[in-house]
Amino acid sequence: MNRAALLLLDLLYPNRCDCCGVRIRYDAAVCGQCAGQLADLRTPYAVWAQQQTEAVPWADGAAVWRYADAARSGILAMKDGMRGFGRYAGTALAAEVRAHLPAETVTCVTWTPMGRARRRRQGYAHAELLGKTVARELHLPARGDLLSETDTGTRQHSLTREERIEHAKRFLYTGADVRGETVLLCDDILTTGSTLRRCTELLLDAGAERVYIAVIAAALPH
Ligand SMILES: [Zn+2]
Structure with missing residues (x-):
């Protein structure tokens, strides 16, 4: 135009x-x-990682912002259908991955999947938009065929830490070949890490060589 x-x-x-x-x-x-x-609000992933008491299954991570103020309202708007913030955040995330992770060793990009019911409710899958934006920026294949989400109807943010771990079992591996791949797994917010932990373990169990995570915001206690 x-x-x-x-x-x-x-x-x-x-x-x-x-x-x-x-x-x-x-x-x-x-x-x-x-x-x-x-x-x-710029906050490196290391700040979130330092506060964890349990080991994480991914090799390393990248994060752009702390989940607060404009980052929080942008993410809420993105979940409400505003794709502009998703593309903006995805571009910032790709730059963060390039700066803080061995991006040249990554062979494909994926994202936490969204089940049909949730996608219908929300209109589109925001983590997919983020992942595809990152993949395009880094010139890497975007793979949406690796993981799936079973519809449960439960909203994650209303759950306790233990319930989140149980709830994360709704994510499943599809059976697509991921052997030997170094996967960059994208999502919007890193809170307790239960979702990304589950998805990372599924990919590693399926034969992925290594998994890195990339999130646009990390939730940190004040
Ligand atoms: Zn504004």
Whole structure:
């Protein structure tokens, strides 16, 4: 589309910041204020890892923000159907992976899967959008054929740590060949890690050589 058409489109359908809703330029993803807040929220994966008492099955991880303020509202908006924030966050995540993980050893990208019922409720799978954005940025194959989610209807955030571990058993390995692959597993938020732990273990049990995780936000106690 040419610039005049984009400007006209912007007049008819004003572009808004996915984090706070203020009007922004047609080609921007978030407003200046939210971009500043996001810069302040930058938190490496190591900060989350240092607070864990149990060993994790993945080799290492990458994270972009702490789950708070503009990062939180952006992720909620993304889950509400705003794909703009998903692409913005996915691009930031790819840069983080390139900077902090041995990205050149990764052979494919996947993401925590979303079952049919949840996808219907939400309209699209945000972790898939993140994973595909990261895969495109890193020029790696995107594999959505490795894992699946059985529909349970339970919302993860209402569960205790123990319940989350049990609930994570809804994720299953599909049987697709993953032997020898070094997989980058993407998701939106890292909280207790139960979802990513389950998905990582499934991939390793299926013969993946190594798994790295990549999340756009890590939930940390204040
Ligand atoms: Zn904003």
